[in-house]
Amino acid sequence: MGLFDPDMSTFVLFVNGPPYGREDAYTALRFAEAALAAGHEVRQIFFYQEGVLNASRLLSPAADEFDIAAAWQRLHHQGVPLVSCVSASLRRGVIDAEAAEDAEHDSTNLAACFTLGGLGEFVTAAAEVDRVVQFG
Amino acid sequence: MTQLTVVFRQVPHGNASGREALDLVLLSASYEVDTAVCFIDEGVYQLVKGQSPKIIASKDHIATFGALPLYEVDKVFICEESLQERGLSPDDLVIKAKTLPRVQIHRQIQQSKQVLTF
Amino acid sequence: MTTTLTTLTAACATPAQLAHHLRHLPPGAPLLLLQDAVVMATQPRFETILARFDAYLLLPDVEARGLVSRIQKGLKTVDYYGFVELTLQTQNQIAW
Numbered sequence: 001m002g003l004f005d006p007d008m009s010t011f012v013l014f015v016n017g018p019p020y021g022r023e024d025a026y027t028a029l030r031f032a033e034a035a036l037a038a039g040h041e042v043r044q045i046f047f048y049q050e051g052v053l054n055a056s057r058l059l060s061p062a063a064d065e066f067d068i069a070a071a072w073q074r075l076h077h078q079g080v081p082l083v084s085c086v087s088a089s090l091r092r093g094v095i096d097a098e099a100a101e102d103a104e105h106d107s108t109n110l111a112a113c114f115t116l117g118g119l120g121e122f123v124t125a126a127a128e129v130d131r132v133v134q135f136g
Numbered sequence: 137m138t139q140l141t142v143v144f145r146q147v148p149h150g151n152a153s154g155r156e157a158l159d160l161v162l163l164s165a166s167y168e169v170d171t172a173v174c175f176i177d178e179g180v181y182q183l184v185k186g187q188s189p190k191i192i193a194s195k196d197h198i199a200t201f202g203a204l205p206l207y208e209v210d211k212v213f214i215c216e217e218s219l220q221e222r223g224l225s226p227d228d229l230v231i232k233a234k235t236l237p238r239v240q241i242h243r244q245i246q247q248s249k250q251v252l253t254f
Numbered sequence: 255m256t257t258t259l260t261t262l263t264a265a266c267a268t269p270a271q272l273a274h275h276l277r278h279l280p281p282g283a284p285l286l287l288l289q290d291a292v293v294m295a296t297q298p299r300f301e302t303i304l305a306r307f308d309a310y311l312l313l314p315d316v317e318a319r320g321l322v323s324r325i326q327k328g329l330k331t332v333d334y335y336g337f338v339e340l341t342l343q344t345q346n347q348i349a350w
Contacts, residue, residue: 009342011341014252023263023289023290023315024263024289027263027288027289027312030314030334031334031337031338033334034333034334034335034337034338035338037335038335038338038339040338048156048160049152049153049156087159088156118163119159119160119163119164120163120167122160123140123160123163123164123167123169124167126140126250127139127167127169130342131250131341131342131346131347132250132252132346132347133341133347134251134252134253134261134347134348134349135349136263136349143348238277238278239278241278242278242279245258245348246256246257246258246346247256248346249345249346250346251258251346251347251348252349253348253349253350
């Protein structure tokens with residue numbers, strides 16, 4: 001950090017596909033991993049439309065099937081912020097403590113490595129990066 | 137150079153792409169990002185007058201297209217051929233906006249720093 | 255002059271449909287087929303239309319679908335690193 005690398009580019013990924021049932025989220029995941037491995041920065045992965053379902057803490061694939069939640073968690077631990085659009089998430093039943101309180105739900109289901117954020121978070125990040133890539 | 141172009145390509149209400157695309161457009165403009173909007177192919181149906189989304193419990197985001205000028209989104213482009221192919225004319229639409237040939241719509245898209253399709 | 259990377263994720267049923275879908279795209283435009291769209295690049299009937307563009311296939315998607323031996327001649331394959339590179343060689347991406 002701090003050294004200007006002319007070969008390093010910055011990305012924001014825009015993910016509209018769900019965690020299971022469509023390939024878009026998986027493609028985004030592999031793209032992000034490749035970008036990081038190639039020395040680029042993934043400034044943010046923003047989840048919108050059905051993509052917000054990736055932010056659920058309750059994803060429970062069979063033991064012999066791909067665990068996309070764990071993969072997103074690995075990306076998070078590599079420093080990639082995972083932001084799920086708050087309004088799109090609430091409409092689709094992905095909620096955090098604050099939203100649960102407002103809606104008087106008795107539980108929450110936001111995965112620990114995701115945050116709920118407004119579209120403004122995407123817009124701000126997108127304005128700063130070299131490329132925005134859309135999946136789904 | 138336009139910073140963000142949002143492309144509406146789908147019929148409204150069968151999915152929420154139009155509603156969620158419009159939310160993004162208005163938010164982007166409110167953050168003073170130079171934002172353009174294109175309606176192409178089935179996306180022109182987003183703008184048809186006289187819709188009643190409530191009948192199918194869909195949010196009426198159509199009325200909100202009228203807010204584009206208030207948010208200073210003045211780059212709004214509607215594809216001419218897309219209207220013609222569907223027997224629609226500019227008079228059938230809820231907004232007054234520039235109609236452009238498809239080729240010019242795509243030029244606008246190509247020259248935008250970022251593009252999102254819905 | 256900016257170049258756009260057009261990405262396709264769905265298969266068209268016929269070459270005519272693909273031609274229609276891409277009728278706006280200038281000759282030589284960069285085109286990446288991924289996910290289900292890769293099947294088009296394994297069929298001779300799509301060869302003419304795909305040859306108009308600078309077409310790439312995402313190889314893992316072809317391998318997943320058991321179609322590597324059927325990739326039409328002259329089509330370039332990339333992995334996810336190549337996909338990243340393509341987005342940097344072009345000015346913007348459109349998911350079409």
